Amino acid sequence: MSVTEAEFVLSAAMASQLPQDAIPHIALVGRSNVGKSTLINALVRRKMARTSAKPGKTRLLNAYRIRLSSGERFLLVDLPGYGYAGREENDFDALVSGYFAARRARPEPTLALMAVDARHPGLKSDAATRVWLDEAGVTTATVVTKLDKLKGVERVRHLREFSAAIEGPLVAVSAERGEGLDTLWTTIRKHLLFPQ
Ligand SMILES: Nc1nc2c(ncn2[C@@H]2O[C@H](COP(=O)(O)OP(=O)(O)OP(=O)(O)O)[C@@H](O)[C@H]2O)c(=O)[nH]1
Numbered sequence: 001m002s003v004t005e006a007e008f009v010l011s012a013a014m015a016s017q018l019p020q021d022a023i024p025h026i027a028l029v030g031r032s033n034v035g036k037s038t039l040i041n042a043l044v045r046r047k048m049a050r051t052s053a054k055p056g057k058t059r060l061l062n063a064y065r066i067r068l069s070s071g072e073r074f075l076l077v078d079l080p081g082y083g084y085a086g087r088e089e090n091d092f093d094a095l096v097s098g099y100f101a102a103r104r105a106r107p108e109p110t111l112a113l114m115a116v117d118a119r120h121p122g123l124k125s126d127a128a129t130r131v132w133l134d135e136a137g138v139t140t141a142t143v144v145t146k147l148d149k150l151k152g153v154e155r156v157r158h159l160r161e162f163s164a165a166i167e168g169p170l171v172a173v174s175a176e177r178g179e180g181l182d183t184l185w186t187t188i189r190k191h192l193l194f195p196q
């Protein structure tokens with residue numbers, strides 16, 4: 001998939017600050033440090049989102065306008081991560097829940113890409129977030145990140161665990177190696193063309 005345009009729009013502390021363009025949203029949700037911002041850069045093949053080895057890098061909601069060579073336009077939204085010391089869980093709740101509430105009020109579709117670390121299946125904080133997204137009626141696809149960190153049988157075992165626990169589409173990627181990115185683009189485009 002080729003990306004013709006990718007531009008940073010803004011960092012927002014409140015969902016109401018987001019641009020009101022009538023386009024779909026693809027939003028990255030997940031634990032801090034799981035690789036959301038790195039994945040955004042790998043998808044658009046530009047160093048656009050700030051990443052860090054230290055958790056808690058993305059504290060605001062960052063939005064990027066994307067246009068694909070196939071013509072589709074959407075807003076790619078990097079949400080702050082949850083589950084690291086030093087951040088009140090309530091901050092996550094307010095910004096992220098405010099974001100999804102604002103999206104519900106709009107007619108354009110939203111897909112949450114829920115990022116989970118390949119090394120850590122079965123985390124309580126991830127399960128709780130998934131329940132929250134389900135209950136809020138958010139369409140979700142799961143992205144297993146950092147696949148390069150796992151080898152052989154462990155990779156197979158973890159992927160099996162994730163797929164057993166998770167309903168809906170699941171794509172495993174390595175932003176570092178580029179593995180799985182084409183499949184993830186297919187999932188994204190499918191949602192843009194045929195939103196549920
Ligand atoms: N090996 C490997 N490391 C990765 C991969 N993706 C991200 N990382 C590393 O994981 C760390 C965190 O990445 P970020 O993209 O900043 O994580 P984030 O989810 O945006 O974190 P917050 O902004 O704190 O929510 C960085 O050191 C990245 O280099 C990957 O596919 N493979």
Ligand SMILES: [Mg+2]
Nearest residue numbers: 036037057058
């Ligand atoms: Mg980030």
